[in-house]
Amino acid sequence: MRIFLLSGQSNMAGRGGVHQRRWDGVVPPECAPDPSILRLSASLAWEEAHEPLHADIDTTKTCGVGPGMAFARAILPELQPPGTAGVGLVPCAVGGTAIREWARGEHLYEQMVRRARAATECGEIEAVLWYQGESDAESDAETAAYQGNVERLIANIRADLGMPHLPFIQVALASGNKRNIEKVREAQLSINLLNVVTVDAMGLPLNEDNLHLTTEAQVKLGESLAQAYISNFLQATC
Template identity: 65%
Template sequence: MEEVAQSTKTIFVLAGQSNMSGRGGVIKDSHNNQKLWDRVVPLECQPHPNILRLSAKLKWEPASEQIHADIDTKKACGVGPGMSFANAVRERITGVVGLVPCAVGGTAIKEWARGEELYENMVKRAKESVKDGGEIKGLLWFQGESDTSTQIEADAYQGNMEKLIENVREDLGLPSLPIIQVAIASGLDDNYMEKVREAQLNINLPNVVCVDAKGLDLKEDHLHLTTESQVKLGNMLADAYLKHFAASQ
């Protein structure tokens, strides 16, 4: 483990809300009606010695599914896009893929503003991730479902997201940090979902690309991606990183 930890790390910050932290395979327990993970790990999401995660205690450790379990602690975590992303990327880079999970379910973008706990924790974790070597090569962002409740929130989304990108780049000292955001596939209010999607698809900043989740299968709650969809999304995120950013880094 020490050898792995000291080798070259290509680090990715994972942030946003529940579809980033992962609800794939989360089901209701028939005995007590509590939600729990079915523990089904797709082939694309299997652990690998060259994939690490930064724990809630800021320690690097081998990554395996439920990578957000000690970060998004109020609800059951399952399969998200992180592990399939890491497995798809690791074959094309040298050294180790380091994942920094920061996503928390049910959070609106205003809760990710500079000075707010979620934002400051993300920046703290990102800075900690490079202390023993490695470089942050991207922020993967999947959030927005909680901003579809009202027209005011939806109308403000683009400005808030652009400010978040500006702030995180400044606070990490990475003015060209690649941002790969996901255009949402669901929302709390369908009336404003398209408004948020439009904002996400129209952000026109350098080194920002958007992967569209629309069309991926949702669970019965019509809000969260299925396990299969999370695997596909992770591969889509990896394709976007490798196409737009890997060669230039």
């Protein structure tokens, strides 16, 4: 399998279709299950993937549609030779989390690494998909430290997985604290490391909370992440 880590906070975990803490259950065709797309459950078992991907990972909040399924379905036809490779998704995102909670030694980071290592028994990790930063836009101090913290996160993941060139595809924020969102976005867009690509979510439609992406937006984001992977990394791995 081609394995992808899905990590960060709520917009990666998925809130598409969630209204007043309830998911409407609508799964667009771009996010429909496919036997070639699997997910690693909280108990480290592979199973056919379906929305909500993070239901047993981000357990204290209501999960809906995220970008993971749309991403997987978009890259599946591009894998060569056709029909010989599946996609394995490893959900790790947890809503409301700040970058400091993803530091080496913290629970979320160690859980992500543990899940990644378990996943490699069935394939190779192709990339980390990362969407996080809204929580850090709430604090001037955390905003100022954001770029360095993300760069440290990337270095730590690569070192701990023994993959110094592991692709890291991050999402630049679409929402957040008005005072600091542009500063966090600037930090995200300023990261200039080998095999780090940024997909910009700004302008995608938001739910009525003006924080979380709609189902339609999550589909578009997943497809944009897929294009980033195909354009920048797939040729090298085929």
